[in-house]
Amino acid sequence: MSQADETQTETVSEDGVIESVSGPVVTATDLDARMNDVVYVGDEGLMGEVIEIEGNLTTIQVYEETSGVGPGEPVENTGEPLSVDLGPGMLDSIYDGVQRPLDVLEDKMGTAFLDRGVDAPGIDLEKQWEFEPEVEEGDEVEPGDVVGTVPETVTIDHKVMVPPDYEGGEVTAIESGEFTVEETVVELSSGEEIQMHQEWPVRQARPAENKETPTEPLVTGQRVQDGLFPLAKGGTAAIPGPFGSGKTVTQQQLAKWSDADIVVYIGCGERGNEMTEVIEDFPELPDPQTGNPLMARTCLIANTSNMPVAARESCIYTGITIAEYYRDMGYDVALMADSTSRWAEAMREISSRLEEMPGEEGYPAYLAARLSEFYERAGRFELINGDEGTISVVGAVSPPGGDFSEPVTQNTLRIVKTFWALDADLAERRHFPSINWNESYSLYKDQLDPWWTSEIASDWAEVRQWAVDVLDEEDELQEIVQLVGKDALPEDQQLTLEVARYLREAWLQQNALHDVDTYCEPEKTYRMLTAIKTFNDEAFDALEAGVPVEEIQDVDAAPRLNRMGTSEDWEAFIDEIEADLEEQLRALY
Known part of the structure; x- marks a missing residue:
């Protein structure tokens, strides 16, 4: 029975009385409560949480719209912290920020817009x-x-x-x-x-025996991430980027194609139409690992920008607690938080209503601590039963105006070890995913290289480093090109720019909407890169033999490198390109 239903049949016990209401922040008197207790506020029984106690005054953040609630109305204390219901039935479900099942409530209400005070258990009892x-x-x-x-x-x-x-x-x-x-x-x-059925308080991490160093990558199926900036299973990553640069699509790609057993996707304060796209797409997508619907291993938490701001603050904790529960079963869990900036804004709004001392740009002084607490719940863990499970956390950051120096981005960068920087200029040039290879980094490379070397190719690290060096050299040469033009460069540098162009267009670009190119297995990522390296090696051999750079650039096989990603029979296609490149370039001298 919902709290609203209960108020119709019995009088709520007046444990406390509302003294004042300021948006989602309510102050009550005479309430016998502890920090983080869940309470029901007002005649409608709106769900809230105790966030401050000072003398006889108790401050509550309410997870629902508080218009119409006034002083003198009762407040009932449950004596329990905000907890989630854990058990079978969470997968293939869509929750709001406090784990109310939206589809169940929609059936109950007969509308997609929920009345205040309605409630339902997180799992079907x-x-x-x-x-x-x-x-x-x-x-x-x-x-x-x-x-x-x-x-x-x-x-x-x-x-x-x-x-x-x-x-x-x-x-x-x-x-x-x-x-x-x-x-x-x-x-x-x-x-x-x-x-x-278990219950667990969302702000308390579930126990584990040990936190260990991750040694296996989370294979994302995205070339720029797997190839240049890998994320470990049990690792943390941030995707900062300005409006329209592709944060949400990048996270959705990771949710769809990463080789995690379980995906928890948190839409935290994002636009409703983006979350609608996720809700509509995921049930229809086949899981690349099993062929079954992707939702069969996915839990969605939707707290869109028009939902109450206080529930947005809690939705991150709800998601990570569900992820920890499946981790305890020994599964590899990937959690996508889109976006942590909206979460931080919710904290800032509530903090300002509490009249707390503001930190940088008005965010609360404890912003860095809260971000750290969240990301620290990721990791590769030895569990209390001796098994092993992982949680990989990918948080999107939406810096205002694309300014990476703002507090949320900077504090996130101090915590995470993989940084995928999205670039508005790349997005405007229709280069997707628009991850800037000069600003991004991964601190997991060294610990993951043994896996790539043993599982994919013995020279994986060397070939990747070659690509990084070429892209770095191109970045330096572009400054000269803007001053004097490409034709003024020596022929070897012109050829380097040509190789870098194929790296950017054929390898780093990937079409999320193409049936074949949307997912690229590691073997294909490696073979595509070695095909471009074959062109590089053969082209420089021809240049040293005296062949003009224009003739090298005009060989028929080279433009076909751009079609490697979309080729269904990619192994045969790449073999053919490499053979043709060797034959045509060697024929020039």
Whole structure:
């Protein structure tokens, strides 16, 4: 029953009384509460959270629109912190910032616009799931141990675990069959009963035994990211960029094609039409790993720009807590937060209403600490049951006017180890993804190179470094070209510019809307790069033999390099190009 429904049948216990209302910030008196307790505010029972206690005054941030709420109305304290419902049914679901299922509420309300005070549990408490035990009576289990599995979707088996705050003990009763999430499936000698349903406070990280160094890449299927600026499984990345530079599309590409087991996508304060695109696209997209619908391994959290600002502040924590729960099952989870700037703006608005001392550009002084707390929950973890799981976090940043020196971008850069800088100039030239290769970096390269070398190609690091050197040289030469023109350069430098052009157009550009080019496996990323290097090596050999640079540039095979990404039979196509390049260029001398 929703809180609004309850107020119609019984009087809310007047634990406290509203004294003042300022937007989403409400002040109450005589409320017996602790920090971060969830409360229900006003006659309509609007959900809120205690954020400040001073004497008899308690300050609450309300997760819903507060118009019409006035002094004298009651405030009821639940005595519990803001928590999420964890259990089977979270995948293939769409939630708001405080884990209310939007599709369930839409059915309940009969409209996409939700009334205030409505509520619903995060997972279906009535649905029955097929529970298959993994342990037997007499087995000893500890916190974090898997006691059974449930086929949550066609792609993912949900692992039912001993909650981390349990003692554990000997299994005294367990049976297979169909159960709701609130029914007991395992009984322990300690008297504890295990259900498929857990709750966990969102602002508290779930426990793990150890945080380890990531050694395996999160394969994204995007050449510029896998090839030049890789992200580790368990790593952190930021995608800053001005309006229209492609942050959302880049994150959606990562959500669609990265080789994570589970994807948690948080639309945090973004435009509703962008989130609508995600909600409409994802259910129809096939998963490249399994062929099943992509939503079968995806959980969406939608808190668009027209939703209450306080819920935007909490949606990041809701998402990372859900990600930690699947990490505890041993899965590799990728979390996309779009965008952390809107989250920071929500913090700034609430902080200003609390009349806290502002920091740089009006953001609260604790902005850096909050960002750190969030990104620190990513990582490769040894779990409390001895298994291993990872959370990779990719946060989009929307700096006003594309100014990377603003506080959110700068504080994020101090924390994350991969930086994909989006460039408005590249976007205007229709170069997508518009990741600026001169400003971006990855600090995971060295620890990931052994994986690339053993799994993809023994000379992966050398070939990548060659590409980086060519692009760096092109950047220096472009300054000279703008002064004196390309024709004034020596022929070897003109040829370097030609090779760099193919690196940019054939390799770094990738068409997210093309059926073939939207995803590029690592082997193809490597082979495309070596094909351009073949052109480079053969072209410079011809130049040294006295062939004019114009003749080298005019060989028929070279322009076909631009079609490598869109070729379905790419292996044969690249083999053919390399053979033709060698034949045609050697024929010139």
